[in-house]
Amino acid sequence: MSEIILEMDNIIKKFENVEVIKNISLAINKGEFLTLLGPSGCGKTTTLRIIAGFENPTSGSVLLEGLHVENKQPNERNVNTVFQNYALFPHMNVFENISYGLKIRKVNKIEIKKRVMEMLNLVQLEGYEKRKIEGLSGGQKQRVAIGRALINDPKILLLDEPLGALDLKLRKQMQIELKKLQKKLQITFVYVTHDQEEALNMSDRIAVMNEGIIEQIGSPEDIYERPKTKFVAGFIGESNLIKTTIKKIDEEKIFVEFGGYEMNVNYKNYDNTKNKESYILVRPENIKYTSVKPRYGLKSIIKEHSYIGSIIKTTVELESGQEIMVCDYDKKKDLLGIGSEVWVHFEPEDVVIVEEG
Structure with a gap:
């Protein structure tokens, strides 16, 4: 100790x-x-x-x-x-x-x-x-x-x-x-x-x-x-925060809805405090995009590609109008053009739920 x-x-x-x-x-x-x-x-x-x-x-x-x-x-x-x-x-x-x-x-x-x-x-x-x-x-x-x-x-x-x-x-x-x-x-x-x-x-x-x-x-x-609040999530590193609705909480999982999709995620420090808005946090390095619709995915449009040394940062705009960041370490991959319609997706284990704070 x-x-x-x-x-x-x-x-x-x-x-x-x-x-x-x-x-x-x-x-x-x-x-x-x-x-x-x-x-x-x-x-x-x-x-x-x-x-x-x-x-x-x-x-x-x-x-x-x-x-x-x-x-x-x-x-x-x-x-x-x-x-x-x-x-x-x-x-x-x-x-x-x-x-x-x-x-x-x-x-x-x-x-x-x-x-x-x-x-x-x-x-x-x-x-x-x-x-x-x-x-x-x-x-x-x-x-x-x-x-x-x-x-x-x-x-x-x-x-x-x-x-x-x-x-x-x-x-x-x-x-x-x-x-x-x-x-x-x-x-x-x-x-x-x-x-x-x-x-x-x-x-x-x-x-x-x-x-x-x-x-x-x-x-x-x-x-x-495992940031606990929206402020910490946004202040530490680059963050994608998407407003979510908590549908159900059981002993091991939280069922959330965002953008018309439902996903069950781990607790990861979620503090079940009532009457607080919640968000899902997904770091840019844990997000992918594809032109083929996956099981979990948010429809979006590519807005910008940025070459940042060892990575390529891609900005996409969701149907809600929110922009999120995707980081790709494969610089040799063929990039889809600006304006292309894509689906962004991520794994449930890469999702953290945070509160307004």
Whole structure:
């Protein structure tokens, strides 16, 4: 059983009587990489700042290793934060930036040098200790910021969109390096991002946030394959959501009707809550189209083909007027022309039922 290092219990945060965090409860395990994922304004950075102590909750409690810290200052909590803008001291060199926290704690000079050199090796900046900050690349600055945060041996490292200022290639490289570093050190990382691919690649668990609440928390596979709400389904990856009517529920299957067709599908996390609209979710990679009518199929017309590197994306329009996406990895297949009448189909096991949320 995992050991819980931090708990947030019924956290509410208001700014000028506007609730930006709405009764969040969250348990974070020791040594895990947990990501707070969501669009701008969903409350993820505010949640991180409450953990760090930069914001106090309006109500609710924050426990670090079982002790209440919701009213403690940032320097009274054994957590450190890495910011998107690095927040490095421009008048100090790399060594001085990384060693700053140890100097504040009055660690002796021999120990400081030893630990800084170890940290430079860890973040792959050996030989850079005398370099000025303005002479570093974005990726190097990010490594200095991480080294400065880690040198104090925090219980939790908080990272607020730390790769957002980097170009795509460097960002992907740093994703790999950060994950390796976290696994090597076994420190708890709480990571904030709006980038779904980043979250899926790096996280042990993801908490998907929307308008101040956590809509779903789970492993990357759970979030992608078994989203519980329409918002999560639409935010994570490319999604085809088709409104459906639930006709019948038995012990193992749900019978649904959509587009004039009925299909029985597995539960896959469906929460039978009354009076909520439901949708079927089918990922584009699980949809096929054919000119021959299948057993289950929705009549449609091809609207567009797009070549996207390793795949071809085809947009089709259903009779209802809704457009859905089909992904095909067979680039050698003869494509039917724009305007062709086709039937899109998918297997019942590839269907997930989600609610409005």
